Amino acid sequence: MGESYYITTAISYPNGRPHIGHAYEAIAADVIARFQRLMGRDVRFQTGTDVHGLKMLQKAREMDTTPRALADEMSQYFKEMCDRLDVSYDRFIQTSEDEHHRASQAIWQAMEANGDLYLDRYEGWYSVRDEAYYGEDELVEDGQGGKVSPQGTPVEWTVEESWFFRLDQYQDRLLALYEEHPEFLQPDSRRNEIVSFVKSGLRPLSVSRTSFDWGVEVPGSDGHVMYVWVDALTNYLTGLGYPDMDSPLMKYWPADLHLIGKDIVRFHAVYWPAFLMSAGIPLPKQVFGHGFLLNKGEKMSKSVGNVVDPIALADAFGVDQLRYFLLREVSFGQDGSYSPEAIAQRANADLANSFGNLAQRILSFIAKNLDGALPAVHGHTPADAALFATLEVALQRDLPQAFGELALSQGLEAWMRAVFACNAYVDEQAPWALKKTDPERMQTVLATLYIAIAQLAIAISPVIPASAKALLDHMGVPDDVRSIAGMGSHWYSPLAESDFAISTPKPLFPRIELPAEDAA
RNA sequence: GGCGGAGUAGCUCAGCUGGUUAGAGCGGCGGAAUCAUAAUCCGUAGGUCGGGGGUUCAAGUCCCUCCUCCGCUACCA
Structure with a gap:
């Protein structure tokens, strides 16, 4: 066995079916994983779903089911997508697993033992209807001299008890990390953004919630569940057996690469290393924030109705054709555009x-x-x-x-x-x-x-x-x-x-003929 | 507003620390070939390198300025 190589994708939030963006990340990670295996590395590849949080809870209510049942059902779609696209993950994690709760509580306790967690109040403008806090600058005039949320719902100044993480204590160490290890965060443009963000000053981070209970319970603090990112990021360790540092899988830590979307770079490049430093765990070697896939140059969104089902694309063009297109046509790290015509042509x-x-x-x-x-x-x-x-x-x-x-x-x-x-x-x-x-x-x-x-x-x-x-x-x-x-x-x-003889071959990749209008 | 990117042939983009006639793929055009999925190969296309100014013997490649687009500017994941 060669040197170990641990790669992860972000875990997906399954409050909807997987879309092409999920497929893109999974495929890219799979290509890297398979490539490293081809290079003789001993590869561990993890993906999964992040099922906690308010949105899943709301979705479950809407559908008149339990969050756990919803999480199981929705996660299955993501797993099926990976299987359909030949994504060769070794571990598909779902954050509702008991093991994951144990791991999250363990890292919490490690941070607490290091003196980085304290109980205080979280104050802000809270919208009951949206179940969310808004910043002062996000509020808009309601036309009658009052302030409302961006969604136009009423807000009130609310104080909630919350655990805080002393993120501010890690500012210098984080800046030193980016400085000394420019490869830690790629591409460079992302690192620049993060450096300027961190330089602008870090505040303690609220890391627990009391307004809902669908999450990992804070050890020894009834009524609190962990702020989603503490729990979500920890998945990378859970899959290796943490907190059992003697687990045979721990040889894969620190991770070689966290492949993520550019929208969650901050959580992986600021919060995550700070949590790990606090808990005394070695840092991953690299975080790479890839770009987004645009539908014919336009952002995908449910309201525009241009969200594409990756399974449908695979059915229309072939799995390998789709995989090849995504990697060949999109300059990795930048946004890319796709269209049926472009896939067929490439x-x-x-x-x-x-x-x-x-x-x-x-x-x-x-x-x-x-x-x-x-x-x-x-x-x-x-x-x-x-x-x-x-x-x-x-x-x-x-x-x-x-x-x-x-x-x-x-x-x-x-x-x-x-x-x-x-x-x-x-x-x-x-x-x-x-x-x-x-x-x-x-x-x-x-x-x-x-x-x-x-x-x-x-x-x-x-x-x-x-x-x-x-x-x-x-x-x-x-x-x-x-x-x-x-x-x-x-x-x-x-x-x-030898007596091997080759039989008459069939074309490997049938030419794709695009239906007159569109194929996807 | 602040910080950071980007604007190069019809399209998608390469062009590192400045230096011979600015490159690739696709498309288009011309030719060759006929083994093969009407696939392949060869040649070609003459783009003010966003506008303007400057530094330099020499600038897509450095400096200034203007225009356009985009990202980041913490607790929704």
């Missing part, structure tokens, strides 16, 4: 035409002309060596480097360069012409391409796992070759000399 151009067709033309040529027997190598020429060199640079250097830096779309560009090189090589070598003039050379060319196609499939497997596996299985590529380190090993000749 999937057709890169997967169907360039890569799929490459595999199809070569494998069917072998099946047809050599009865499926893998061709022998009769000495490589400089042209073959040049192709192998191009592949090595693209697949064993550039792509891993880019993926390692979370420059996912750039990694895929490197992969495409290798695909292009293979197609150019096919046309230059023209095995169909060699068939008549130089059958031995034709065999070498086909063998070279066979190896190349396998390498391409291995390198891209984190992104299009099902298709890559199907292709590699069809080609008889041994399992131990299927890694970045293994793809360059000497596996071809033994396979060619």
Whole structure:
């Protein structure tokens, strides 16, 4: 087993069905997880749902059910989405689990033992109807000299007892963290925002609520449940067995990467490290705030009615096509835009035409002309060596480097360069012409391409796992070759000399024909 | 208001610490090929690098200013 690698997604708040944004994050995390496995790392990948809080409680009331039943039901949709999209999580956590309550209470007690929690009053403008506090600056005039909430509901000055966390005590240590470890928070633009936020001054953070009870109880403080972020963030530890520091899974801590959306960067880059410092737990190595997915350039929202169901997209375009599109088309870290046209175009151009067709033309040529027997190598020429060199640079250097830096779309560009090189090589070598003039050379060319196609499939497997596996299985590529380190090993000749024969292939990625209007 | 990003070929974007004729992919156009999913390959497209000013032998690449868009500016997750 290689060095451990722990990656997490944010846990989703399931007060609605999963949308494409959830799918995007899960897929991106899965690609990174699969890539690290391909690099030989011992990977632990966690995702899940954050089911506590007021909104779930309200939703449950609306639906005349219990919050727990609602949480179980809604979480199932998220789990199904992950399964449908080939998201290879090792642990799907739901914050209503007993283990999670224990972990949250343990970290609470650790913070309390460190003297960072104290009981005080939380005061503010409270709207009974909204069940929420508003800041002075958020209030709007009601036209009659009074103030109302942004929703137009009446507010009253309310005082509630609350536990507070001494966040202000961590300002300097947090700034030192960002300074000394710029990689802790990425992309850079996010770090800048957080640095300026922290520099502007931190106040103690209210970390408990008494107005509802759907959450983790504060130990020894009846009537208080934890403020959602204490509980939610702790999920990353729960999944490893915390507070049992001797749990075999604790070897995965500290996490290598918390992959989250840009909207919750502050909680992960300010509150979370402060909580951990307080509790005496090592900090995660990196928090990465990805961008949002826009529907044809517009923000998705229920009111506009442009929220897209990821399952429907997967059904329409294929799971691997969707995965590939999201990673290739969106510059990781920035917002991205998608549309049925864009997905179809990208999937057709890169997967169907360039890569799929490459595999199809070569494998069917072998099946047809050599009865499926893998061709022998009769000495490589400089042209073959040049192709192998191009592949090595693209697949064993550039792509891993880019993926390692979370420059996912750039990694895929490197992969495409290798695909292009293979197609150019096919046309230059023209095995169909060699068939008549130089059958031995034709065999070498086909063998070279066979190896190349396998390498391409291995390198891209984190992104299009099902298709890559199907292709590699069809080609008889041994399992131990299927890694970045293994793809360059000497596996071809033994396979060619065995009695393996390749059957007539079917196109890997059928071309997507878009219905006249739209497909999603 | 404050802080921080962004504005580069029709589209999506690369362009690090300033330096030969500003790049890629897609689309478009022309050609080649015919093994393959009408897929592939080759060539091409001449964009005031948001406007203006400045520094420099030399600026998308640094400085100033203006315009446009976006993000952050704590307790809804």
